[in-house]
Amino acid sequence: MKIKYVISDDCIILENLNPDDFNIKDTFECGQCFRWEKTDRQDGYSGIAHGKKLIVQQNEDYITLHCNEKDFLHIWQYYFDLDTDYDEIKERLRKDDIMNKAICSAPGIRILNQELFETAVSFITSSNSNIKRITRNIKDLCTLLGQPIGDGYYAFPTVEALSNADICTINQCRAGFRCDYIHSSANMIKNMSDSFNKERYIEMGYEETKKELMRLKGVGNKVADCIILFAGISSSAFPTDVWVKRIMQNLYIKKEVTLDYVSKYGRDKFGDLAGYAQQYLFHYARNNAVHK
DNA sequence: CTCCAGGATAAAC
DNA sequence: GTTTATCATGGA
Known part of the structure; x- marks a missing residue:
């Protein structure tokens, strides 16, 4: 799905975009970034990147970025990975039942292109x-x-x-x-x-x-x-921490293995989508009390 | 009080 | 090449 934006007064509106396409809470709080915090207003976050502060707000079917068009085009469009087709990524990953459930737990996660x-x-x-x-x-x-x-x-x-x-x-x-x-x-x-x-x-x-x-x-x-x-260098990385190790062992590998083993396993299994798969699995593991 | 947290390192085997 | 103790800090 191509994301459309319109320029309003002092902000950019991402139109026809519901939380299943882009969920700012899941994106900001899934552990990939550390510079975003909730604002006093509901459903808002403020954060800093490239030396610029931004306020983001989410509504039912649109997202508001409080910035001018120049900063949007030069910084935030890339930062929020808006040119990447997440529908296609999720479609390709949904091939097995495990990934399908993981994606359903947080379909609106996007992987940020950070500095x-x-x-x-x-x-x-x-x-x-x-x-x-x-x-x-x-x-x-x-x-x-x-x-x-x-x-x-x-x-x-x-x-x-x-x-x-x-x-x-x-x-x-x-x-x-x-x-x-x-x-x-x-x-x-x-x-x-x-x-x-x-x-x-x-x-x-x-x-x-x-x-x-x-x-x-x-x-x-x-x-x-x-x-x-x-940092957006390659999506074929499969960061393997204790959470990813647990869920991969429990749901895919079905035995106790080393971190290195899981890391290679993930890269082999998911290929150029390994990084996306890892984020869905990480979120799924943390929110479903995967036992050790 | 002890145990653990999005691990890495240097030292010992 | 593969295990192991240690690292500083704070929350449970």
């Missing part, structure tokens, strides 16, 4: 943590070292800001041992100069990109897959 550096730092911060705490750590990091953009909002810190920062300052985001990872990775990325680049990684493909990302401090198998998927 590369922010995604890398965010998922370095995620290791052995939980979504609520990661969100708090990232918010504190932005307040400490990000550019203020008005109304108490802050842009995500630049590579320079994080690499030049004193480790004591970074520690104030309370991410614990991960603060050292953030600092060293920011330094490594600064030294990589232009080669830490999304377009280059898209060109390089999954395997090579993953190898390179895993040289960063705090980036192992799972975090690398998250960066590749959630």
Whole structure:
């Protein structure tokens, strides 16, 4: 389905779009991003990307983006993955009964195309943590070292800001041992100069990109897959954490296996749609109390 | 009090 | 190459 938009006063309206096509709550709260929070008004979220604040509201059959057309075309259209046909993706994934149920639990999830550096730092911060705490750590990091953009909002810190920062300052985001990872990775990325680049990684493909990302401090198998998927480098990544491992073991593999096994299994089974499948399964597992 | 959280790392085997 | 203890913090 092609998403239509119209320009209104100070906003863009995504028309004929119900929550089964794009559910902002499920999209913002499924653990792929950490910079969106509910506004005081109902069904609204505010968030920051590319140094811009945006307010999004969802109604029965349309979504309102409070931005001008220029920012919509340059930033948000790509950010919200609006040119990707999710009907086709879901159709292709519904082939088995398990995926069908997983998709039905959150059909309106979209995978955001987030900024590369922010995604890398965010998922370095995620290791052995939980979504609520990661969100708090990232918010504190932005307040400490990000550019203020008005109304108490802050842009995500630049590579320079994080690499030049004193480790004591970074520690104030309370991410614990991960603060050292953030600092060293920011330094490594600064030294990589232009080669830490999304377009280059898209060109390089999954395997090579993953190898390179895993040289960063705090980036192992799972975090690398998250960066590749959630920064929009490749949808063939299948980030495998404890939740995905549990649900894959219970519903598909039917025995206890290793994380590496599940990761490869998912990539083989779902191919270029592995990343989408993973998100539906992750949401399904977390909301249906999949036992260990 | 202990256990665990969208894991990664270095050290030991 | 494959296991294991450790890492900082906060919530249950």
